[in-house]
Amino acid sequence: MSKVMATTGNTAAAIGAALAKPQVIAAYPITPQSSVVENLAGMIANGELNSKMVEVESEHSAMSVVQGAAVSGARTFTATSAQGLALMYEPYFRMSTLRLPMVMAIAGREMTSPETVWGSQQDSISVRDAGWLQMYVEDNQEILDMIIQGYKVAENQKVLLPINIIYDGFFLSHLMERVEVPPQEKVDQFLPGYNPQHVKFNPSEPMAVDPLTPGDILMEYREDHLKAAHKALEVIDDVDNDFGNSFGRYYGGAVQEYLCDDADIVLVTMGSMTGTAKEAVNIKREQGIKAGLLKIRAMRPFPETKVNEVLKGKKAVAVVDRNVCFGWNTGTLFVEVKAALNRCDDISLVPVIGGLGGADITLNHFTNCIDLLQKTSDYKKYHKCIWFKKGGELHEVS
Amino acid sequence: MREIRLHGRGGMGTVKAGEVLVYASVKGANYGNSIPFFGFERQGAPVTSFVRLDDKPIRPKNQVYHPNCLIVMDETIQKAVNIFEGIRDNTIMVMNTNKSLNELDIPEEITKVGILDATSLSLEFIGRPIPNTIMLGAFVRATNWVDLKYVCERAGQLWGEKNMAAAEKGYELCEVHEVGENDGK
Known part of the structure; x- marks a missing residue:
């Protein structure tokens, strides 16, 4: 037992x-x-x-x-x-x-x-x-x-x-x-x-x-x-x-999908923020928005094929990083996902940075983020970096 | 899901109190998580801790913004912190105070209040002004959200028999008042 x-x-x-x-x-x-x-x-x-x-x-x-x-x-x-x-x-x-x-x-x-x-x-x-x-x-x-x-x-x-x-x-x-x-x-x-x-x-x-x-x-x-x-x-x-x-506990291996099959909009997360993000997906699903989540478990080796399979055909994807990639003005996971999706030009791929230095990533951040993706999916190539600010605000940095 | 915010000062055992509630919930075959606010923890400085309790697994691992229960280890903390920020309707508050109910300024979202002078009681029962175990007993009296026996069990494991007894005293001596017009919801 x-x-x-x-x-x-x-x-x-x-x-x-x-x-x-x-x-x-x-x-x-x-x-x-x-x-x-x-x-x-x-x-x-x-x-x-x-x-x-x-x-x-x-x-x-x-x-x-x-x-x-x-x-x-x-x-x-x-x-x-x-x-x-x-x-x-x-x-x-x-x-x-x-x-x-x-x-x-x-x-x-x-x-x-x-x-x-x-x-x-x-x-x-x-x-x-x-x-x-x-x-x-x-x-x-x-x-x-x-x-x-x-x-x-x-x-x-x-x-x-x-x-x-x-x-x-x-x-x-x-x-x-x-x-x-x-x-x-x-x-x-x-x-x-x-x-x-x-x-x-x-x-x-x-x-x-x-x-x-x-x-x-x-x-x-x-x-x-x-x-x-x-x-x-x-x-x-x-x-x-x-x-x-x-x-009796399966985690999905290199990635874990959450309600991705029929999703138009996907949050890509890594680590402890994932649970809060899943809650946001549930809330938005109740409002009729087809949201899903892809949790990256293996950063190295990077699961390029799986990421491609899951995100292919999606309208808008936000990659949320609790880190920055110096020199790219985005987070690091974003750069990895973008590299994996190099042949998927029709996805609106949005970089998000939040939760640095112990800052909290909240439910409001994710629900606001899904709302933003909903708008983003109407036009392509949205690529300004979004920063999760205190109080659930999103802040765009071009 | 029940969400609790604990307010105290460094040295009062505020973070540990949150962990005891998680222990009690898990022991009762339920779920819980607790997380401290990460700040500059010093003796006497304001400390906040967050607890979630549920009968199913709890996904969020972040801070609580809309509690439906407040545990206030020190009434004077209100001079430094807005303890009522973000509270939901029908919130339960458990407060360490030597004031009577009429002397407290309570917002309308709060519909149940548990009060007791936990500082004096902790000096009496533990010999030090550390009110956390007494406040945990008071919390159980006001909410019945976890089982007192598991709170006492954990208090005893962590801090010995005097604190186990202190939790029981807190339960026994907490005055619980229904307030406002939204009773029973």
Whole structure:
């Protein structure tokens, strides 16, 4: 039987990690992630979790420690946010290019400056091209479930890449809600132990790892890495299906559609804003507007084909980003969706930015946004960026 | 869906009180979520927390703008914050105050008021001016939206027996008044 509890997103992340039984954990506390590591340290101290916890002096060391452990064949876990992720960047990149699977939770936080500690997706978005898989979740149950699924995706022999499970700082990390905790035996059945074949330090069978590599060979590494990331799209869907069969919760894999089939207007969202956006879709449906929602779960690899299939033929689509894409005057997901839709010129595609630095994204924002799309769908190529302002207002920036 | 906004000051356990309500709702086989307003939390500074309760899964994970219940941990917070902003018709208010009902300025949207002097009671029962557990008991008395036994259970787990007893006292001593003309809706 699953245990039902009321818990925060950070505790859900810690419980998910513990159920996956990582052999080595190293992490450094940073707001809003800190209680993930505090919880895990508590479980180890209480004897509930048999993992080696390494206390480190920085995130750079945290990732370096789990990297060493992963090269030695261990299943590992860490978590961070914002400036911690930035400090971690050097070993973070190498984790993926060494093809070392692991799960790292990111409690998303705005990047300074101006000084801030509150929620955003700017931190994880800014490292989307470091070779990791990145998945964004909507609620605390999905945090727990995806950390377990994350290991199964990352450790798949066709993938062998590290994965970030990303949840909005404070909006989920500090949100308390009902979460079902699956029993350990069922998780053990779903997720067997990690047994790497491709790289493992073992004194009796010496192996050279990461020698200085000339460009023509390095390019083969990169080609394989890209292929594996592409392959991960199928694996994400398969693991979601397996998880659903075992635990009864299906998330849709790389994307989740909500009332998209007959929709003229679609909101594209990522993360904790999704629930509020679904409410707005329901309200507008009651008013006779054919609205729908596409939740992007996998940012890396980007589910280009699925996004195309869902949005093809729609009249107007707003892509809502809790981050900015510097240089494009839009959010980053917008740029990704636009790239995926490069042959769909007849869709009015509207970039939206909101919720930066812990600002709230509200029901009014989304209902106003659907109203705007309704007008937009009458004429094509509407492309001014909309900003969600305080009080539910929309503000156009050309 | 029931939406609650809690107003207090840093150090009164306002955010924790919201989490206890979610615990009690989930324990009662229902759903709930709570989220603090993210600001500059300091001892004595205004603190706001938001709670949603329902008998089915709750999608929104953001702040509450149109509550139908207010829990006011400190009456004087009104000097700093408009506690009535956005309230719905037939809102229930639970307030920590040493005033009587007649002395309070209550807008017409509020149709039920639970009052008690939770600061004095917390000094008496806990020995510190932390009114949250007493106010949670008062909330249950005024609303009956969660089960008192689960509130007491969680208060006991988090803060010990004195706080468990304090929640019971809050339930016992809260004066509940029907006000306005929209009674019973």
